[in-house]
Amino acid sequence: MTRKAFGLAGIAAVLFTPAAVAHHAFAMFDQSKTVYVSGTVKQFEFVNPHAWLHVAIVNDKGDTLTWSFEGGSPSQLVSLGWAPDHPRVGEEIEVGFRPMKDGSRGGQLMSVKFPNGQKVCSNRGCGDGTGNIVPGVYRPQE
């Protein structure tokens, strides 16, 4: 099977799964601001009901800690240019997110900016007030 077929199969799998609608409010996130951090993709869980992006981020003390960001449903994200391998493990990215109110390391995933400057955004916009949503066609080199 070609890589293209694998990619199509992945997207189809997401679309074949039951429709997922957010069943909880996003009150746990601070909706008043969007924060940006840069790090390396550790894992991207493209799962229902919500996708999770785990990123290794180096803090000001030089320690590498994992941050976890909650995104929309896979079916929503696919329509916005995201894919199971997009972002990809090992990629250096900048994450835009609305932080957790309780201070833990994570938040509501609003955007991911790739090394080439391209950005994919959440189903609730990019978090920067622009509302710009750019279909993601960027793929890292093997």
Add this chain to the structure above:
Amino acid sequence: MHILAFLMFALLLGAGPALAWEEYKYLDQGVAIQFPVRPQATQSTYDSVYAKRLPSMVYSAEDDHVIYKLTVVDLTTSPDMGANFLNEAANRLQRDGEVLFTDFPRVYQDIRSVFGVSLVVDRTDGSRVRSSLYHHKGRLYIADAIVLPARGDKDMSTPSRYDQTIRFPPDGRFD
């Protein structure tokens, strides 16, 4: 042949579970929630100032020094006392240590909203617990994620992932 392979692969992926976290449905308890590993179910009892030895179920799992625990308390013998049971449980939690955070989350939206309360507490035993409590249809639900002292890193966001996956089927989603 390629089309057949494509469809088979797509169906396999689509039918597969989440990479780690999976939802466990307890329809007899009117609840579903995700765990990172398979939980154990235990029959238990729950004591309140209002009633002793209320029947309850506890679903619990430990992963990476974090205990994920859902307690379901049957309140059918006290149908008008739900708010008191919920607030009593929250009151107990806040007395366990230093309250770092309080919130009033909801499951579902608009007219279907089920509101609850969440607390993050640094306990005197060195653990940190994030609990979300809901009263719904004659039951008290307490979803705890307890970061044990051995975990060290208490600011991990995984505990908040746990309680927010709770839902109350049948609700038209994945049922």
